[in-house]
Amino acid sequence: MLLRRWLVRAVFALAMMAAAVPAAVSQAAIPVPQPKPASEGPAVPRAKPVTGGEAASIAVQDARLGVSGGRTRFVLDLSGPVPYRVFQLADPYRVVIDMPEIVFLLQTGAGEQTGGLLKRFRYGLFRPGNSRVVLDLDGPAEVASAFALPPKEGNGHRLVLDLKPTDRETFMKAAGWPSDPPFATPGQDVPLGMEPIRRLVVLDAGHGGVDPGAVSPRVGYEKHIVLDFARALRTALARRDVEVVMTRDEDVFIPLADRVRIAREARASLMLSIHADVIEDPDIRGASVYTISEQASDAEAAALASSENRSDVIAGVDLREEGDEVASILIDLARRETKNASVDFARHLVPALEPVTPLLSKPHREAGFRVLKAPDVPSVLIELGFLSNHQDAEQLVQEAWMTDTAEVMADAVSVWLETRPQ
Template sequence: MLFQKGSVGSPHWRLGLAVLACLITIMPPAQGAEGPQFSATRVWPSTLYTRLTFESATLPSYRYFMLESPRRLVIDIDDFRLSRVLHKLSQQVNASDPFISRIRVAKFDAKTLRVVVDLKQPVRTDIFNLKPVANFQHRLVVDLYPKLNSDKDPLSLFLANTPSVRSPLEPLTSPIGKAPFIVMIDPGHGGEDPGAHGLRKTLEKNVVLQIAQRLKRLIDQQPDMAAVMTRSDDHFVPLAMRVAKAQQQKATIFVSIHADAVANRQARGASVFTLSTRGATSAAARFLANSQNESDLIGGVSRSGDSYLDSTLLELMQHQTLHDSAILGSAVLKQLHKINPLHKSRVERAGFEVLKAPNIPSILVETAFISHPEEERKLKTARYQQQVAEAILVGIQGYKVKRYE
């Protein structure tokens, strides 16, 4: 060995130091010590599907396969190294998750990071990359659905796992020939898509879910009405799936609930919107529609979903549906005015993707501006949430009387 001979200060020793310095300079770092890493991971469990998300500054390259006995999903990611967030990933798994029992992460070899997801049941996997958007970097998304038939796409799986409300409502079909009055309640955003947020970090997705749950309880108490929700917990639902669910349930009307934010912290008040097929009624309405339509980009929709996102519903929109949407919107706006100042005194229109059911009158309710400090405070209170739910219910009842009775 070069360093075994010679004393300190000898020519041999000095030569050894020089060679060592060169080696340190020119030798590449050990495999796994460098390279991209995941900066965040998230697990979103729900009764319909579970989403696992890996976020990084670099687009990951991956492969995956399934193993049996025990049942596991294995994901191999090229050139990524272990990071602190990965060691904590298994801690994010909820014991009530219907699909995942445990997640393990380790280096399989010098160039491969391996993620092993231990599964509770057979699953259909939908794995895809998402480009940076909003506050998110590159994301590797893993969606786990119950395995019904291998040829089913995410939309079919989503609808197949949505219980129908029509059976319990059979008594509501009187008078003869009338279908039950079903309200599809759509709490905006969810899961990876938080929606807007206030100065106190209140998230739109949480507030609107709470209002929606209150509204559902009120509607279900009515003798001739029932409600279904596009989501009942904190998970992401693509816009087209929300529309498809309303059609599957044969909803009478569709009510999407939101709490918007704008740069102007002085903006306040409630608003109601319907679909426009000919542009927006104002620049503000157009801006709002564009921001809401970005939900699919933020929440994350895989390419396998393009078939149902490339919809021609707009072309099929019926004049009567738009007319009824305006009546419903006016009835709800009138009631909201009793509990909060209005941002606009009339129902506005814009190209909201979530309002495009061709045969279901649909409205989008902005309950208040979460970006306004006082309205953010109110939105968090049970009192205001209940007031909003009651106002929407009374508006729906007014529409129902005018349109059907």
């Protein structure tokens, strides 16, 4: 692990000058490997091969809607050709267009166009390297055709979708996440002598056993809901070749300290703690993502530095032989690196969740949750929604919502692991 090797070198260097450690130590910037070109996406109609890097300079210049004979046509005017894929999702009815990362130059309010089968559409950067357009439908519809047009008769490049009404049964047969991999995103070269990132994630389903967590008279205990979601997320991650360790896979009570210990002993690259919330105001709904607060992180670092047993405190580096000052510096550097990584993942996850589930107005938050305090495992706590809100509570137990949310979350994890050196 990069953090571990870096800390080993730091231990040696600091030990050599322990007698003269300055009062303030500046943290040198860790070199970030340069990205390599992204590979092409799946085979789809296009005028010419376009790499993800080339697509990043292409813009959506306009979006148009037309209705004729019961059909609805949706057109994106583009500055150049882009590969794309189209698929349908249920509950609510949606059509999704995925493309490599592009620029949207649409006027404010463009997504509020409505007519025919379309209620509105949403668009934006789904994750680094990928853009997404989501068509919210007024009812079940199928994609009658999807095609790209080259410039002709004064028109530029266009991506065209024709929608026609259908029944729910037909829609559901076609709905679902595509089995082909998402478009490749700009990766990172692994410097000589550096291990590639370990694709191991710890999933922590909150509460369990004698601790039921939040309770909803409509849908039951939080402990059961979050375990079901963690299992769905494990399945989605496995399809992306991500190894998963569960802190619990049954209805048992696991102390908070043991949950952190499991993640650290597994040498996890990431820990996701899954929860659902309750609040007095039943109108408040939406998901949120927590990372550790600066105050809690500082306090944890101080506690670790003063611990009598410093073995394996950070990234497997034994600090028992180090003096208080050296250990304190190393622990502070490690927990800052871990906190920054946690925040970085949260910033990847929040926009990924937006198309599939409501979010709080400020979805990325900070708190001192115990499960976020591993000094060497990036960690986030995800509140899936509020059991005190009728809509959230009903949504949290819907299989379609669970699948959709687990899929986008797994995508966010996989991309983050690919683009972050270990």
